[in-house]
Amino acid sequence: MDTFIEQIVQKKKGAKEWAIIVAVVLGGLLLLAAALLFVPSLLIFVLVGVGYGGWWLISGQNSEYEYCVTNGDIDVDQIVARRKRRRLVSVSGRKIESLLPYDPAKPQSMYQRVVVVAPSLEESGLWQFTYHSKKNGHTLVVFQPEQRVLQALYSGLQKLVQMDTARAARELGIDLSVNRSHGE
Numbered sequence: 001m002d003t004f005i006e007q008i009v010q011k012k013k014g015a016k017e018w019a020i021i022v023a024v025v026l027g028g029l030l031l032l033a034a035a036l037l038f039v040p041s042l043l044i045f046v047l048v049g050v051g052y053g054g055w056w057l058i059s060g061q062n063s064e065y066e067y068c069v070t071n072g073d074i075d076v077d078q079i080v081a082r083r084k085r086r087r088l089v090s091v092s093g094r095k096i097e098s099l100l101p102y103d104p105a106k107p108q109s110m111y112q113r114v115v116v117v118a119p120s121l122e123e124s125g126l127w128q129f130t131y132h133s134k135k136n137g138h139t140l141v142v143f144q145p146e147q148r149v150l151q152a153l154y155s156g157l158q159k160l161v162q163m164d165t166a167r168a169a170r171e172l173g174i175d176l177s178v179n180r181s182h183g184e
Helices: 015-038 040-059 147-154 159-171
Strands: 004-010 063-070 073-080 084-091 096-101 113-117 127-133 137-143
Touching (some): 015 040, 063 147, 073 113, 084 127, 096 147, 096 159, 147 159
Parallel strands (some): 113 137
Antiparallel strands (some): 004 063, 063 073, 073 084, 096 127
């Protein structure tokens, strides 16, 4: 039986996103003031243009991540403003080298690529997995999965990785065993 689990998490806005929003609002107000002073006859066109451009730029600061686990393989997409989707990670569960709770104290400099697909690094319940790809090298992915996503991903891991993951999950009081009856 095929398994498919998905989860969407909303990225929290940081200082960069808030700075862009403030700059767009202030820039829009300046453009409107300039249009009012210099070309009042075109004010309606400027108003519509500034309004649409401002909406497009501000809504572009809303970002969410979608975790899709299919038969133990994981794909992570970034969705910007519910209008644009970009694949960030796609890896087979068999290629995952470790799946453990996120430890911010561990150095990230040993990885060629670090992908943070969690609301923020200050959140609780963060996990990380590592894998190696030909294109990007040794990669660390930090994410915030629900237990059902962890269970689905766990089922596709190699046995040694499963043992390490199960041990770490037990320490957190998380049961990764998937109980399935034949009637499902």
